[in-house]
Amino acid sequence: MALRLLKVPTIATVLVASSGMYFYNRPLDFNDLSLIRFGRAAATTAVISYDYLTAFKHVQYGTEEYWALKSKVHRRSAERLRDLCCANRGTFIKVGQHLGALDYLLPEEYTSTLKILHSRAPQSSMEEIEQVIREDLGKEVPIIHWDLSTKRVLTMEFAEGGQVNDREYMKAHGINVNQISENLGKMYSEMIFIHGFVHCDPHPGNVLVQKCPKSNKTEIILLDHGLYQVLQPKFRINYCRLWQALIHRDMAGVERYSRKLGAGDLYPLFACVLTARSWGAVNSGIACVPVTLSEDVEIRTNAALYLPQINDLLNRVPRQMLLLLKTNDLLRGIESTLQTRASSSSFINMSRCCIRALARHKRSQSRSGRRRLQITLTESFHLWRLSMYELFLWLKGSVLGLGLSTLLAFLH
Template identity: 80%
Template sequence: MALRLLKVPSLATAVLASSGFYLYNRRLDFNDLSLIRFGRAAATTAVISYDYLTAFKHVEYGTEEYRALKSKVHRRSAERLRDLCCANRGTFIKVGQHLGALDYLLPEEYTSTLKVLHSRAPQSSMEEIVQVIREDFGKELSELFVLFEETPQGAASLAQVHKAVLHDGRTVAVKVQHPKVQRQSSKDILVMEVPMIHWDLSTKRVLTMEFAEGGQVNDREYMKTHGINVNEISENLGKMYSEMIFIHGFVHCDPHPGNVLVRKCQKSKKTEIILLDHGLYQVLQPDFRINYCQLWQALIHQDMSGVEHYSRKLGAGDLYPLFACVLTARSWAAINSGISSVPVTLSEDVEIRTNAAVYLPQINDLLNKVPRQMLLLLKTNDLLRGIETTLQTRASSSSFINMSRCCIRALARHKRSKIQSSRRRLQITLTESFNLWRLSMYELFLWLKGSLLGQGVSTLLAFLH
């Protein structure tokens, strides 16, 4: 029984380690963290560990009483983590947001408790917001806006967003930095197409931009109400991130549900995905990107020698099986059988959750081996898998087909850039076209198979009735 109990507190620790909690703090300069914040974090970790170690001493393992008590311990531990994140703010809220999106890995008690940090992080008071605007613009709120909603649309780790109306009638989103954010946390804001920035009403601490309507990407009820297909959203999200990573070599590294909105365009009636908060991007080195691309191709095509080869090139060493499991959020047995053809099962999910605790030392070792840019990709993968799990679209065939299509294009482009011969470049292009055509045919086959199966089921149901 003691051995079993030792694994229980390890779950929270393992998740924190695998999500980069230790790495976040290790890479920060100690001067960035006050003694109070550091002590608060240490105390919370100690209390959670002690709770897990002592709560089950007089309860028999596997009983109904044990399961009920475990749920209570999970819940109060998650609440302690949430309170720690809210108290320490900054990086701690980023970690809490990440943990709240790991539906495929963490118990429900953790994710449901920490999900509040996606859009309802600790807020600054209206007086503080007014003071920031007064200091930065030298004007009162009424001089800049005809309407400024006091309740924020959302509050994040560094800032909060208010809906407002300009004097010319345009509705805008005003993002105001929390007044206590440390100077060294301030970074240049990356400007991207959508939203439009109102530069005359923006400063280093206030950002006024186009207001984007929409529901969070994990809000199934919103999608149902607005006629949005969850499978289409999941597929397009996968396409978008595959294009970013494999083709263009950069990635938006903070896709937690509070930063990804979905909506149906009123004009075209097409479904749109909106990325918010462009403060955290990773630019991938060319060699790293190509090796990462080759690794995913090997994983999709069940090429185990390729999985080992490219995992080692990416720094995993002898831990390449664990690396493949962490990257895909699949078991080693599923990887050997082919992740593109073997669906995720409940027993596999249980195995993954259990192993997150059992393999804590190896996970920590792996995270210290791989290149630094891999850490943000792993964080991004975790968040995307969490969204897929919430939407119940995880590990669909179409997601692997879209990923493979981007890998084919990226590798062909890379090969052409290394070749001077026009004839050889043409050969590469023709091979690329053939492989893309073959993928499209396979996709068509799966669609026809699904349609025929659906017709067969309908016919059978009609016959039975």
């Protein structure tokens, strides 16, 4: 019983590990003391753990009473975590927002409770805001302009729109859910694989969608540009090659580039964590095998069973990878809510960006004009082949494709 429920109290432990002091020339607030915040987190972890260990003692596993009680324990534990995040603020809010986006991994009671942090996180008082503005900008009321941004103050224009996981908003405004999911994937593939400059906090409260009033085109708006990661070129290229190996079911490549990224002999677990797929799906090809309910159950179960190994893995990989894993989790949570997870278009767009990034890297390393031309021609050929495959998939799923299939079946 304890093993099955192990992963939930561990979430609170993650919150403890993610916290720290963040003083920066500001008046002392006892709520900001590490000892106070750590003590509060430790107490919450202890209460949640005790609840899970004692609540089911007199209930038979698998009965209706058991499942009802389990849901209640999940709910009150999630509320305790939410209250902890609100009390400790800072990093705890960020971690809580992350957990609230993991629909594909955590129980619904947790994600629905923590989702409130996406749009209704605790707000600093006007006095606190004005104090930081006065200290950093020397103004009482700043004009909305980038010149007024500092290390602690990021001044942005107000943006209209609905959250990216709000299907009802998109339906009401005539926004295509599949198009949003595809464009969000394109945007992040460009940031990660080509530019190496990544917005690492895409929880639903930071990603808005709207129809532009002037052009009537659908727009994706990224908010909160305070957490970016610059990927080192060597890391970025190895990451590109790893994803190419995963997409093309190149298991030798998966092992090679996982090891280069720090996973060591835990490369199978690393591939599963990175893709949020089972090892069987990774071996069969993540671009070929759809996500099934049984696979989701397997992933949730293994997330609890392999927590020590996952913790070991996360301690091995570089910080750049930790932020990318967080970003992947948040994007995957959005896809899960929009019901567009593991679509073929996402892998095609990812492959396209990997091809471009690797070709650019090879050209930068070559001094021969002939060799650079050869690299460019090879790049063009691979991109053309991808486009042909994309056209094939479109035809296959279109009315024309269905008509041709029916005609061919009739002729045979």
